[in-house]
Amino acid sequence: MMSYKVKKEIVAEEVAMRDAFCRKMIEMASQDKRIVLLDADLMGAMGTKPFAKALPEQTVDCGIQEANMVGVAAGLAVQGKIPFAHTFGVFCTRRALDQIFVSCAYAGLNVKIVGSDPGVTAALNGGTHMAFEDLGIMRAIPTATVIEPTDVTMLNDILPKIASHDGLVYLRLVRKGCDSIYEEGSSFEIGKANVLREGGDVAIVSMGYAVGQSLRAADVLASRGIEATVIDMFTLKPFDKQAVIDAAKRTGKIITVENHYINNGLGSAVAETLCENYPAPLVRLGSQEKFGEGGKAAYLAEKFGIDAQTIVKTVEKFVKD
Amino acid sequence: MTKEQVTDLKLKANEIRKETVKCIASIGVGHIGGSLSIADLLAVLYFDEMKTDPSNPLWKDRDWLVVSKGHSGPAVYSALAIKGFFDRELLYTLNKSNTSLPSHCDRRKTPGIDMTTGSLGQGASNAAGIALGNKMDGKDEVYTYFITGDGETQEGEIWEQALFAAHKKLGNLIGFLDYNKLQIDGETDTVNSLGDIVAKYIAFGWHTQRIDGHDVAAIHYAIESAKAVKDKPSMIILDTVKGKGIAELEGKASCHNANVSEDQKNQYLAELEAEAVLIREGN
Numbered sequence: 322m323m324s325y326k327v328k329k330e331i332v333a334e335e336v337a338m339r340d341a342f343c344r345k346m347i348e349m350a351s352q353d354k355r356i357v358l359l360d361a362d363l364m365g366a367m368g369t370k371p372f373a374k375a376l377p378e379q380t381v382d383c384g385i386q387e388a389n390m391v392g393v394a395a396g397l398a399v400q401g402k403i404p405f406a407h408t409f410g411v412f413c414t415r416r417a418l419d420q421i422f423v424s425c426a427y428a429g430l431n432v433k434i435v436g437s438d439p440g441v442t443a444a445l446n447g448g449t450h451m452a453f454e455d456l457g458i459m460r461a462i463p464t465a466t467v468i469e470p471t472d473v474t475m476l477n478d479i480l481p482k483i484a485s486h487d488g489l490v491y492l493r494l495v496r497k498g499c500d501s502i503y504e505e506g507s508s509f510e511i512g513k514a515n516v517l518r519e520g521g522d523v524a525i526v527s528m529g530y531a532v533g534q535s536l537r538a539a540d541v542l543a544s545r546g547i548e549a550t551v552i553d554m555f556t557l558k559p560f561d562k563q564a565v566i567d568a569a570k571r572t573g574k575i576i577t578v579e580n581h582y583i584n585n586g587l588g589s590a591v592a593e594t595l596c597e598n599y600p601a602p603l604v605r606l607g608s609q610e611k612f613g614e615g616g617k618a619a620y621l622a623e624k625f626g627i628d629a630q631t632i633v634k635t636v637e638k639f640v641k642d
Numbered sequence: 643m644t645k646e647q648v649t650d651l652k653l654k655a656n657e658i659r660k661e662t663v664k665c666i667a668s669i670g671v672g673h674i675g676g677s678l679s680i681a682d683l684l685a686v687l688y689f690d691e692m693k694t695d696p697s698n699p700l701w702k703d704r705d706w707l708v709v710s711k712g713h714s715g716p717a718v719y720s721a722l723a724i725k726g727f728f729d730r731e732l733l734y735t736l737n738k739s740n741t742s743l744p745s746h747c748d749r750r751k752t753p754g755i756d757m758t759t760g761s762l763g764q765g766a767s768n769a770a771g772i773a774l775g776n777k778m779d780g781k782d783e784v785y786t787y788f789i790t791g792d793g794e795t796q797e798g799e800i801w802e803q804a805l806f807a808a809h810k811k812l813g814n815l816i817g818f819l820d821y822n823k824l825q826i827d828g829e830t831d832t833v834n835s836l837g838d839i840v841a842k843y844i845a846f847g848w849h850t851q852r853i854d855g856h857d858v859a860a861i862h863y864a865i866e867s868a869k870a871v872k873d874k875p876s877m878i879i880l881d882t883v884k885g886k887g888i889a890e891l892e893g894k895a896s897c898h899n900a901n902v903s904e905d906q907k908n909q910y911l912a913e914l915e916a917e918a919v920l921i922r923e924g925n
Contacts, residue, residue, distance in 0.1 A: 357778075378778060384809075389767045389802035396771015399749065399757055401702075402778070404771075419761050420799075424768055428758035429750050 325507035327517045331533050334473050334501045338494055339368035339437070341473040345480045346405065347375050356484060357381060357397055359406040361390045367407055367437060367496060391417040391434070395424035398431045403484055409443070410436030410452035410493060414459060426462045426489045433483055434459075437496040439469065440580035441621035442530060443613065451613025452493075457585025459491040460558050466511065467558040469493040469529040474503040475555065482511055493529065500533030502553070512556045514564035520548030523636050524568035524575050526591055528554045530618075531578040531606075531627050538632035547640055554587060562594045569601040574639060576604045578627050583607040604639050606632065643859050645924075647690075651858040652921045654724065655685035659887045660914050661720035661733055665743075667907035668734035673745065675884040675897035677717035679822045679855070680789060683880060684721040686861040687787060696726035699753045703784060706772050708757040710765025711791035711820060712746035713899075719743050719752065727754035763797030766790055766817065770807045773815035773875075782814055785869070789818045793825030796834050801846075808847030813872040816865060817848075820855065822884035824895040843877040855880025887914055 334341075346369070350356035359381045364370050373380040381397075383390040387408050394404035406413070413421065413436045425432040436455055443451040459467045466488060470476040476494075483490050502517070509515065517532070518539055527535040532553045539549040550568050554561065569575055575595065579587040588605030595601050608625040622628040626635075658681040666672035688694065692705040709718050716736060723730045735741045742751045746760030757772070759765040769788035776784045790800060807815055819839065827833050836842070843850040849871040853860040861880070868876030884898070885891025888910045891900065902910070 381774065383806055386802040386806065388763075388799045389770075389806055392764050392767020392799065392803070393771035393774065393806065395764075396708075396757070396768040396773075397775045398771075399768065400706075400772045400775030402775050420764055420767070423758065423761040424764045428748075 323510040326504035387417040391420035407435035410455040414455040447615035448613040514561040515553040518551040524550040527578040530580040537629035579607040665733040667902040673713040679882040706786040708769040708788040712759030722754040762794040763799030766803040804846040807875040815875040852879040855882035
């Protein structure tokens, strides 16, 4: 059951996502010996060396070979383990896509793929490392579950649920700092969107990095007389269509904001839902046919049009139209 | 091995070939060449070396087989049916609507198939994962076998796995390379040669043997030798003939995926029966 509370004020998380991930993984894997953490030479970057130290028998660092890592993870899964295989989102979803598709999904195996550094959060690593297409790639795979936890509170709550879900899961994960959105003790349900704020003029549907930006934008909009609903669609697949339909009925106008290309990801899922169920005007914010580039996340967010200011401007124009 | 055991395994291989021909002929087309080339290996695995329970295909302490060259499904299905995993009549539903016997091995469809394969290279990694999982559980005596093709060995993932399995000292992992020297586009040496494949596997840290892949006794002894090595994975390179057992097909790249008409089926079965007679006579 989900029961979540949104913090009155958005603050930066005190703990980096990767450290929270590592702590929770150690806690879970200490209790369940079937859990195995695999990596492709990014344990140092992902902050999971404490896991390797605490649970060496449940750690498999494959070195720099993503395809083999995913294939080994599938082998571990068919033998009865619950493998979590991590590398940067670009490397797992692009380089090891066929292994994810055939060895994991098509074979019906219980493998968790963890892709870190989504979109602008890849920051200084630049265009080669900036996953703007991973959600679209993973959403195309039948049976896959696609989740991006919004903050540490959600990560802590959702990780055990991911481990106990039988099937392929893509866990898209910010590696470093992020906004803290939810009160501690909140709980979430895979496949159910969270309505963070209700307003009748427009609905902002977002996920991941864009959620904090959307809430900030909603505050500014409210001060200018525009009331926005804000939805955190942290599960992209299975997609909570009803949440989108309800929002469209309530507001008549939808805007999506995603740390991803506007095609094939959140904006596309919302567009598909609206067209088939309740046609309503839609604007999609996100990267548009541009490769990523190096820079700080805040600069890149502005550049790719997913920062609070761009959301405010876009909504103001959208509501007037 | 006694002479009787050798004769019995030769007959099992002959029977796998006959069922493979009938299985493929039931739909009229299929991957016959690479199926016939591994029939002797499958006979040794299922009727000599592997611990399996046909009444409980998912038995936790079984030995595992990953057929990484997943297109050899028809030969594997024939071995499974002869072993008793399912009724032989099922063999003649190959690739028909709603079949549980697809072209490429599928763990979710066929009892006894341990892993889904078909995209070349992946089964090798899957087998390493299974072997590693058993090792984590302290089951060092549970063996994971895998079969790759020579064309498949051109895949990068094969070499990623070769590095990994040796590094992890997977002594419970035994691979076979069906070295029939042919692939879809022609001779492996012409398309993209494996070069000195024995030297390559040795260099990667594997216990490596090269034997006649149609000699059941040699296969048996190679597996026993592999099992004696506990700190390295093993690769057994099988010199084989694509289409082995059928004169019309032997050594032809075109038999990778070929038509088998009713007439051809009868001709092939007669040829294989003649071979069976010779085996029984001790030749």
